[in-house]
Amino acid sequence: MSETSDNPNHSDDGQNPQHLADLALAQRVLAEAGASADAAESSGALDEFVTRMGCVPRILATVNARRGRPLGRDELADLAQDTLILLWKKLHTFEGRATLETWAWRFCFLEFSNRVRKVGRRGPLLEDLGSEVPPEAVAPTTTHPMEYEPLYQGLERLGDPEAEIIRLKHFEDLTFEELAERLNISPNTAKTRYYRGLGRLREDLGPRLGELAS
Amino acid sequence: MNTSHEQGHEDILEAILVGDLSPTAPRAKTLLDSCELCRRQLAELQALESLLQQAGAEERATLAEAAECKNAPGLDSVESVLHSMAGQPTAIPQLVPAPEQGARRPSPWRLLVGLAAAAALVLMLNTLLGPGPEEPPLWLGSGNLELIAPLGPQASSQAIEAFAWNGPLPPGGWFEIRVLNGETVVLERRLSTSPWTLTPNEQQELPASFTWEVRTLDASGSPSASATGRADFPPH
Numbered sequence: 148m149s150e151t152s153d154n155p156n157h158s159d160d161g162q163n164p165q166h167l168a169d170l171a172l173a174q175r176v177l178a179e180a181g182a183s184a185d186a187a188e189s190s191g192a193l194d195e196f197v198t199r200m201g202c203v204p205r206i207l208a209t210v211n212a213r214r215g216r217p218l219g220r221d222e223l224a225d226l227a228q229d230t231l232i233l234l235w236k237k238l239h240t241f242e243g244r245a246t247l248e249t250w251a252w253r254f255c256f257l258e259f260s261n262r263v264r265k266v267g268r269r270g271p272l273l274e275d276l277g278s279e280v281p282p283e284a285v286a287p288t289t290t291h292p293m294e295y296e297p298l299y300q301g302l303e304r305l306g307d308p309e310a311e312i313i314r315l316k317h318f319e320d321l322t323f324e325e326l327a328e329r330l331n332i333s334p335n336t337a338k339t340r341y342y343r344g345l346g347r348l349r350e351d352l353g354p355r356l357g358e359l360a361s
Numbered sequence: 362m363n364t365s366h367e368q369g370h371e372d373i374l375e376a377i378l379v380g381d382l383s384p385t386a387p388r389a390k391t392l393l394d395s396c397e398l399c400r401r402q403l404a405e406l407q408a409l410e411s412l413l414q415q416a417g418a419e420e421r422a423t424l425a426e427a428a429e430c431k432n433a434p435g436l437d438s439v440e441s442v443l444h445s446m447a448g449q450p451t452a453i454p455q456l457v458p459a460p461e462q463g464a465r466r467p468s469p470w471r472l473l474v475g476l477a478a479a480a481a482l483v484l485m486l487n488t489l490l491g492p493g494p495e496e497p498p499l500w501l502g503s504g505n506l507e508l509i510a511p512l513g514p515q516a517s518s519q520a521i522e523a524f525a526w527n528g529p530l531p532p533g534g535w536f537e538i539r540v541l542n543g544e545t546v547v548l549e550r551r552l553s554t555s556p557w558t559l560t561p562n563e564q565q566e567l568p569a570s571f572t573w574e575v576r577t578l579d580a581s582g583s584p585s586a587s588a589t590g591r592a593d594f595p596p597h
Contacts, residue, residue, distance in 0.1 A: 197439055203439065204439065205433045205436070209426045209427040224434040224435035224438065225435075227433070228435060228532060231442045249424065356405060356412075
């Protein structure tokens with residue numbers, strides 16, 4: 148799995164080379180798929196994409212383990228398929244602002260939350276206590292996934308450039324100097340946008356912020 | 362941000378939030394001691410930051426753990442799902458050649474119109490001719506698999522543009538479709554979705570009377586469901 152470095156080597160235009168490579172891969176995959184009806188030749192992009200998207204079932208299994216295994220193996224397999232289909236349909240929206248895995252993680256997270264809500268189960272299934280992710284391999288978390296859901300949705304509504312700065316700051320753990328370099332803006336502009344975004348996100352969450360933070 | 366709030370206050374709050382000014386610095390302390398709105402606003406923004414930090418830390422930790430995860434449920438079906446979505450059933454072994462390069466795929470609408478026309482013709486023939494001496498269409502099968510078309514009398518081989526069926530597919534599995542003339546397999550295809558759209562050459566290969574069967578196979582290749590039907594063309 149490809150991970151975003153905390154100290155990435157940046158390209159000349161400030162974008163992370165790994166992100167640019169992932170954007171190019173996504174574009175080649177879509178081009179290959181679009182041409183598949185008429186052309187038998189393959190650039191191998193789809194195969195590479197398949198390998199990379201192996202992260203989806205892995206992420207779902209890990210989130211499930213961290214949350215006390217509310218979903219069984221069959222439910223996880225079913226969810227992985229549904230999430231992959233959703234990711235495929237949304238692939239054209241991938242802008243190379245993160246790695247494919249980080250992009251996939253957000254879909255996995257929201258789809259997992261939706262599925263847990265749908266099955267209405269939070270406790271572990273007995274049949275799955277000895278399953279794919281050993282208990283010692285994960286750090287259990289006390290925060291339920293639904294508690295972050297309004298945050299992700301709020302960031303979606305906030306939109307760029309503020310949401311991007313908040314994501315880079317907290318989800319990629321960049322300093323203001325690093326994220327300013329990434330975005331080709333001054334650190335002061337980054338700080339102003341960050342503060343403005345944080346304020347708008349606070350207003351968007353409204354009273355839910357108090358519930359989430361408590 | 363609250364536009365009614367003084368800009369000077371906002372500047373100080375921003376400086377505190379981005380780490381340029383300590384909350385205990387005299388300028389910050391003076392503001393926070395004197396402005397209730399600023400105190401509340403700063404507390405809420407810091408709570409939001411803390412929440413974002415937790416969410417970010419969890420995202421990074423989960424991605425790192427996921428990279429080490431082995432045998433995750435659904436991992437074996439990633440390839441078939443994505444190939445299927447890409448319109449490339451290449452993940453599934455091909456038994457017959459793909460349509461020739463440049464062959465036009467019928468649009469879904471054209472397919473629907475074709476199937477609807479075939480169904481209407483079947484109904485019309487049944488109404489006009491009544492029950493014939495021939496045997497009724499064969500419906501056999503096991504599991505949750507339903508054949509849709511073609512079934513029963515057909516106007517001509519050109520009327521059959523596709524074989525359609527309905528049924529669930531197990532993770533990593535595929536459908537195996539066979540067209541038989543007696544015991545002889547005349548056409549065969551493995552697909553991950555219905556329908557199987559025939560090429561003109563495949564249409565020509567359809568015998569005057571044939572049975573066709575669909576089997577659902579799981580990722581290991583074991584059949585989990587099957588259904589068989591029959592279709593006939595009118596005698597010349």
